[in-house]
Amino acid sequence: MAPPDPPEPHELLDDYQAWVAELQADRDTGGNPVPTSHDLAADDAVVPGASWLPIDLGPIVDGLADGTLQRLEPTVGSLDGGGCIFYAGKVNGVAGESGSGKTWTALAVAAQELTEGRAVVYLDLEDDAAGIVGRLLDLGVDPEAVRAAFAYIRPDWRLDEVARSLLVDLLADRRPALAVVDSTGEGLALDGANPNADEEVARWFRRLPRLLASTGAAVVVLDHTAKAADGGLWPIGSQRKRAAIDGAQYMQETIRPFAKDTAGLAVLKCAKDRHGTYRAGQRVAELTVDPEPTGGVQVALRAAQEAATTAAGGFRPTGYMERISDALALAEGALTYNDIRDRVTGKKEHIRTAVNVLVVEGYVTTAPGPRRSTLHTLARPFREDDTHPPTVLGEPGTSRGHEVAPSTGPTGPGPKGGDRGTSGLTGPGDQSGTSGDQSYPCPNPHHSPQLLAGRWACDDCTQMEVAS
Known part of the structure; x- marks a missing residue:
């Protein structure tokens, strides 16, 4: 007995389109969108080689063009x-x-x-x-x-x-x-x-x-x-x-x-x-x-926190940083990262970078939140014309928070001018320091940074950078 003739290309296409329509109808009516083992076996039998047929790009082009289809991001x-x-x-x-x-x-x-x-x-x-x-x-x-x-x-x-x-x-x-x-x-x-x-x-x-x-x-x-x-x-x-x-x-x-x-x-x-x-x-x-x-x-x-790159003049999305600062200032309480994204429009990658820079530079503090989230609180307002970011410590080559590069701008979120007080904190190489009553908002809430000689120092972060 001779084997049956192979299906014509148009027959394959008809079978494939019918299968897609059936699957879409099942999804639209709340059916299970995940194929079972029976589905997979049947699909292979009905439309062998169907994956070699061209994909309809119309919905993809339209979705990307009008913004209803988002480019893939890690979630x-x-x-x-x-x-x-x-x-x-x-x-x-x-x-x-x-x-x-x-x-x-x-x-x-x-x-x-x-x-x-x-x-x-x-x-x-x-x-x-x-x-x-x-x-x-x-x-x-x-x-x-x-x-x-x-x-x-x-x-x-x-x-x-x-x-x-x-x-x-x-x-x-x-x-x-x-x-x-x-x-x-x-x-x-x-x-x-x-x-x-x-x-x-x-x-x-x-x-x-x-x-x-x-x-x-x-x-x-x-x-x-x-x-x-x-x-x-x-x-x-x-x-x-x-x-x-x-x-x-x-x-x-x-x-x-x-x-x-x-x-x-x-x-x-x-x-x-x-x-x-x-x-x-x-x-x-x-x-x-x-x-x-x-x-x-x-x-x-x-x-x-790629602190060294940021402090040395890396990309600082200052427009996004100011808008995030304003959103935090208007919020009734601390915001999670997703809360910030809901309030600030724009490219997600720039929002992410802006949040990280604000934390690293001391404008925003973080603390553990519910369900393993991170809560963000405004420590001091950021304005786009703040062209000199605070010095960020923990750069390779520094010793545990004492050898700090000179700062050309603000040194941290503490009080300014005459409001600063002497702390009595001491450290190798410099026995004087000023701290006020605030702590540097290190990204890790378990760390205990201090203000030494007018500069913020976090032993924990610096130790990590030295070790790397």
Whole structure:
């Protein structure tokens, strides 16, 4: 019996358009927008090769032109000080040496999502359930949120068709906002893939991380890297790892080693951002781990304050800074970063930069807020004609807050002129200082900066910069 004739191109197109219309109608009536394993099998059978048909660009062009369709920005993994690090519906990555805190970073973001009532899927090939859940509870996540919204998977078999079907149905049921794969190397090994073979690595990324991202989740794949003498930004292995990241990739580096009972610091540097929010090599975020006397641990992700660049004349969006200052002045209380964005129009990246600069330069103070947010309060008004920003400490080469570059402008948000008083604070090299009754609004609310010799100094921040 001869095989049936292959379908004509127009028949494929008709089938494809009918399928799209059916799916859209299902979504419009409140149906499940996430395909199940049955849907996927049926789709492949009905419209083989349909992805090679041209996409209708009309709605995309119109949406970008009239502003109803926004260019993609990271929305998962909120940073104290503004901004996020991971893209929803994309494959993102964090790589680093063993012990650099990659899992802490992933769990800190998972804790944010669970606290907001959103689901998380965690594929773990390195730890066990008790270890991961224990860390979430140490982070202060409600046990009920873990039970209800945290799907923990510890696979010991490759992702064959049976396993894939089970995973697809789980994703359709949970609709996670975040999916973590810990780690790439172990996942490749479980699948029998060679980490140095381009084709095998690409196939694994298509079968697992891309499948997870197809649900709309921000996918974060963790990867190990050997210590690089050249300070490289990518893990070792196939170059396909780079191509597979269609969100953002970060290299996590330890500044001060940490553990559950040891305070420490790590930084995340951008290796790749497909959508241009961050530049390659940019220090995007800092991860701090601080043990608590009660046995818990305070883990925070905050926007990296590139203080030296800003103070030396880096980009200062002064127009945005003045508008943010006015919004804070008119507010009845402290504002979160999202509150500020609601009140100030313009490019989001400039708003984010303006907030960070205002904090670094002492015009705005920050404090922890509800649900792991950061509250911003105006310390003193900013005006666009303030052409000489306060001196920002913590530049490489300074010693713990005492060797400070001379300031050409205001030295901080304290009282001016004769309102300043002598503090009695002393330090090496200069035994006099002035402080008033205010503290410098350091971005980290746990630090204790002081005014020394007429200049603001934060030992903690300076120590971090020296260590880096």
